[in-house]
Amino acid sequence: MHCLWCDQVIIPEMSWSNIFFLDKPKNLCDVCESKLEKLTGKRCKRCSRLSDTAECNDCMWWDKHLKGQDSLNSNYSVFAYNSYMQEIIAKWKYRGDYQLGDSFQQLFRNVFLQHFTSLPKEAVAIPIPLSVERMKDRKFNQARVLADFLPLKSIEIITRTDSEKQSKKTRQERLSTKNPFSITETVNKPVILVDDIYTTGTTLRHAATLLKENGCPLVYAYTLIRG
Amino acid sequence: MFNVQSPQLNTPIHENKVLNKSELSYLFSGKLLLRKEIPLTEEQFQELISSSCFTPIPSIKKKLFQPQCQRCGNVKHSLFATIPCQSCKTTHLYCRKCIEMGRIIECEPLYFWNGPNVNWPIHESPCSWSGQLTDDQQRAADRISTAIVTNEKEMLVWAVCGAGKTEMLFPGITEALRLGKRICLATPRADVVRELQPRLEQAFSEVSIQALYGGSEEKKATAQFIIATTHQLLRFKQAFDVMIIDEIDAFPYHADPSLPFSANRAIKKDGTNIYLTATPRQKHRIQIARKKLPHIFVPIRFHGRPLPVPIFKMCSSLKKDLKKSLPPKAFFKWYKQRERPERQLLFFVPTITLAEKMKAELTIRLLNEGLIKKESEIVFVHASDQDRTEKVNQFRQKKMSILITTTILERGVTFPSVDVVIVDAGNRIFDEAALVQIAGRAGRSPNDPTGDVLFFHDGKTEAMVQAVKSIIAMNKRGGFR
Numbered sequence: 001m002h003c004l005w006c007d008q009v010i011i012p013e014m015s016w017s018n019i020f021f022l023d024k025p026k027n028l029c030d031v032c033e034s035k036l037e038k039l040t041g042k043r044c045k046r047c048s049r050l051s052d053t054a055e056c057n058d059c060m061w062w063d064k065h066l067k068g069q070d071s072l073n074s075n076y077s078v079f080a081y082n083s084y085m086q087e088i089i090a091k092w093k094y095r096g097d098y099q100l101g102d103s104f105q106q107l108f109r110n111v112f113l114q115h116f117t118s119l120p121k122e123a124v125a126i127p128i129p130l131s132v133e134r135m136k137d138r139k140f141n142q143a144r145v146l147a148d149f150l151p152l153k154s155i156e157i158i159t160r161t162d163s164e165k166q167s168k169k170t171r172q173e174r175l176s177t178k179n180p181f182s183i184t185e186t187v188n189k190p191v192i193l194v195d196d197i198y199t200t201g202t203t204l205r206h207a208a209t210l211l212k213e214n215g216c217p218l219v220y221a222y223t224l225i226r227g
Numbered sequence: 228m229f230n231v232q233s234p235q236l237n238t239p240i241h242e243n244k245v246l247n248k249s250e251l252s253y254l255f256s257g258k259l260l261l262r263k264e265i266p267l268t269e270e271q272f273q274e275l276i277s278s279s280c281f282t283p284i285p286s287i288k289k290k291l292f293q294p295q296c297q298r299c300g301n302v303k304h305s306l307f308a309t310i311p312c313q314s315c316k317t318t319h320l321y322c323r324k325c326i327e328m329g330r331i332i333e334c335e336p337l338y339f340w341n342g343p344n345v346n347w348p349i350h351e352s353p354c355s356w357s358g359q360l361t362d363d364q365q366r367a368a369d370r371i372s373t374a375i376v377t378n379e380k381e382m383l384v385w386a387v388c389g390a391g392k393t394e395m396l397f398p399g400i401t402e403a404l405r406l407g408k409r410i411c412l413a414t415p416r417a418d419v420v421r422e423l424q425p426r427l428e429q430a431f432s433e434v435s436i437q438a439l440y441g442g443s444e445e446k447k448a449t450a451q452f453i454i455a456t457t458h459q460l461l462r463f464k465q466a467f468d469v470m471i472i473d474e475i476d477a478f479p480y481h482a483d484p485s486l487p488f489s490a491n492r493a494i495k496k497d498g499t500n501i502y503l504t505a506t507p508r509q510k511h512r513i514q515i516a517r518k519k520l521p522h523i524f525v526p527i528r529f530h531g532r533p534l535p536v537p538i539f540k541m542c543s544s545l546k547k548d549l550k551k552s553l554p555p556k557a558f559f560k561w562y563k564q565r566e567r568p569e570r571q572l573l574f575f576v577p578t579i580t581l582a583e584k585m586k587a588e589l590t591i592r593l594l595n596e597g598l599i600k601k602e603s604e605i606v607f608v609h610a611s612d613q614d615r616t617e618k619v620n621q622f623r624q625k626k627m628s629i630l631i632t633t634t635i636l637e638r639g640v641t642f643p644s645v646d647v648v649i650v651d652a653g654n655r656i657f658d659e660a661a662l663v664q665i666a667g668r669a670g671r672s673p674n675d676p677t678g679d680v681l682f683f684h685d686g687k688t689e690a691m692v693q694a695v696k697s698i699i700a701m702n703k704r705g706g707f708r
Contacts, residue, residue, distance in 0.1 A: 002305035096330040097323055099308035139312045139319075139332070 003029035027102045037080040048077040048226045071208035075198050077226035078111045101145040108149045125154040128195040147194040157185040179206040190218040199227035253449045255340040257466025280342030286331045296322035300488030347451045349407040356430040363527050364395050370523045371399035381500035386525035388505045388667020408468035411453045415480040419639035457486040463493035470494040475502040506660040526705030532676035533707040535669045545685035552584035571645045574631045577654040579609040582631045607631040638664040643672040652682035662694035
């Protein structure tokens with residue numbers, strides 16, 4: 001097995017545990033894996049941002065802005081957005097190196113199992129969609145790749161009508177965008193929205209609002225990175 | 228992996244301005260491009276396809292079940308992956324090696340210009356360089372000219388460090404331009420491209436010259452004379468009549484099979500390859516010995532003095548000193564009583580981290596002993612240093628006295644009057660070619676044609692011994708005893 005990032009051969013170290021039980025094959029070598037920065041310590045219970053208070057300023061702003069009617073129950077993220085992560089995401093998403101997504105497979109799944117313990121069984125995952133144009137260019141949806149790592153049924157019932165890149169906009173522009181999504185089916189089960197990055201939370205809230213308007217009882221978000 | 232910042236042709240052509248085919252041929256001939264690298268409207272593009280000006284070429288070919296990327300030549304299995312393509316609803320292979328230049332995927336072909344050829348201008352007397360070549364340089368220059376005029380397939384110029392390789396090329400380039408040929412001067416290193424560009428622009432002032440490297444301003448590559456890093460050749464096919472590859476033995480050219488692959492593709496079928504090196508790799512030496520590769524040897528530096536021979540300094544406590552990031556005691560001893568203290572010092576270490584730490588320690592030591600006056604007299608430079616070019620230029624202008632560096636400055640750079648030191652010369656990073664090149668940094672100016680070269684080590688390696696042997700052998704061939 002070669003490391004997906006640096007292409008060095010990964011040589012697993014022998015130990016008693018992997019003599020008797022084979023390890024899962026690793027996708028990143030130890031050096032490259034150690035540069036990923038897992039979010040730990042105190043963080044906002046609603047958006048996963050590192051924060052000393054239980055609720056961060058961002059979320060309080062959302063509360064005021066939405067007058068307490070936040071459609072998104074909470075977001076949970078796995079990694080911090082350091083410069084190394086930015087490089088990986090750039091190569092994965094923008095250059096289109098599909099296979100790099102596998103680097104996150106195990107951690108993304110394990111953290112999900114640890115965090116969402118009291119989730120009802122019928123819950124479904126919904127990946128945030130790409131626009132048709134972007135999909136034509138990129139040929140895969142990174143959010144769907146992530147959703148497929150989870151031990152949940154994933155359904156694609158929302159579509160995107162705009163085409164602009166979120167990452168090129170300023171915070172103000174992002175917050176004031178119109179809802180770019182439309183829905184093709186309704187769900188009456190709890191939903192986990194899956195995306196790669198939570199930055200301002202606007203995109204996820206747009207999707208959550210749409211779902212709630214169409215009869216969905218509860219919407220969580222689970223994202224790879226808290227930007 | 229490649230670090231190429233953005234596609235070559237990213238400036239859109241104005242839609243209202245319709246280019247005719249001969250204008251288009253300047254933009255696209257000799258290139259191998261993806262659809263998104265061709266800045267034309269779909270309508271214009273389809274028209275050129277139907278008039279077969281653009282030929283689609285499969286981007287990944289399979290040979291005996293082994294796939295090969297047609298842009299970078301990658302055949303390594305771990306650098307191919309599959310993607311469930313959402314637009315074709317099937318699974319496709321894509322190449323992970325050259326993905327930084329835009330993804331090569333099975334369902335998208337590469338396009339090769341098949342329209343009218345470009346007629347490059349014929350220059351009667353393009354060379355405005357007025358310098359004089361030495362006899363040895365002239366001999367090599369004549370040989371290069373003959374190779375270009377008679378369309379020889381390939382030849383190697385083996386010239387010692389500081390023989391004046393660039394000037395030796397001028398007569399050959401002049402001949403090529405007189406015949407209206409297109410020329411590419413490629414080198415593995417971007418530093419060298421940046422150094423060559425002004426010199427060549429000065430020598431061939433009436434010829435269109437463009438320099439291409441990762442992050443260069445010029446991206447279109449429409450000139451008759453291209454100076455480029457070997458990475459940039461990945462987008463060319465049958466483009467050049469004369470391909471000169473400088474420092475053919477340098478990293479990464481000899482280590483990355485993609486680069487020879489694309490260099491071979493970038494040259495026209497009846498074109499001439501000229502390889503330049505001071506330290507040929509074994510592969511080329513064997514070819515020379517078997518007379519499979521025509522070559523010419525230039526044993527003397529342009530100022531006519533022999534190469535400085537490195538001196539070994541055994542330091543048994545080197546490991547201990549390196550742990551404290553200190554140079555060995557023998558270094559200080561030598562530094563205090565060297566013959567020409569006015570010379571600058573080039574200080575090579577094996578790793579970037581060591582360079583950084585050693586800079587701090589060395590500054591403290593030398594300040595304490597009063598050997599330098601200011602902290603700013605010692606500077607370190609490494610591959611990803613943003614101010615790399617600037618620091619090297621300042622050192623050349625003698626604004627500081629010691630430059631600590633890694634193997635990035637081993638070749639292609641000229642400082643007029645330096646002593647050279649390698650600490651931990653036994654490290655495996657310093658192979659024979661690197662050691663010969665580093666030693667060749669000393670004594671490059673006619674005003675100061677010698678210089679001390681010291682290898683501090685804690686045990687001789689084969690590479691060190693071979694390096695000294697080959698320097699002595701080259702001096703001997705140059706007629707020195």
